[in-house]
Amino acid sequence: xxxxxxxxxxxxxxxxxxxxxxxxxxxxxxxxxxxxxxxxxxxxxxxxxxxxxxxxxxxxxxxxxxxxxxxxxxxxxxxxxxxxxxxx
Numbered sequence: 001x002x003x004x005x006x007x008x009x010x011x012x013x014x015x016x017x018x019x020x021x022x023x024x025x026x027x028x029x030x031x032x033x034x035x036x037x038x039x040x041x042x043x044x045x046x047x048x049x050x051x052x053x054x055x056x057x058x059x060x061x062x063x064x065x066x067x068x069x070x071x072x073x074x075x076x077x078x079x080x081x082x083x084x085x086x087x088x
Contacts, residue, residue, distance in 0.1 A: 002030055007071065011057065014057060014058035014059065014066045015054055015057075015058060015059060016059070017059075018088040019024050019058075019059045020052050020054070020059035020061075023052065023059055023060070023061045023069070024050060024052040024061055026061070027061035027062075027063050028050050029037060030048075030050075030063055030080075030083050030084060031048040031049070031050050031063050031083075033083035033085075034046075034048045034063070034070075034073075034074075034079045034080040034082075034083035035048055035070075036080075037048065037071060037073070037077065037079040037082060038073030038074075038077065038079040041073060041076070041077035041079060043069045043070070043072055043073035043076075043077065043079070044069065045064075045067065046067065046069040046070035046072075046073045046079065047065075047066040047067050047069070047070055048063055048064065048065060048066055049063070049064055049066040050062070050063050051063075051064075063080065065080065
């Protein structure tokens with residue numbers, strides 16, 4: 001059996017807005033998990049933002065600390081790093 005990929009079709013699929021929406025939902029889930037972890041670690045008011053964009057070759061989502069409390073929660077408790085499993 002031989003399996004050939006259509007490179008143009010794959011590129012189109014990776015840039016599809018529906019894929020971006022799904023990734024953004026996953027990113028929101030990770031951000032919510034990170035916010036909960038930050039709060040549980042004593043970093044009240046920590047907020048993480050999610051930004052979706054189309055990169056060179058695919059849809060992308062960026063999750064980052066939005067304020068100083070979130071930054072401290074990541075540095076001291078690894079709140080965002082540990083929340084990656086929340087992408088469900």
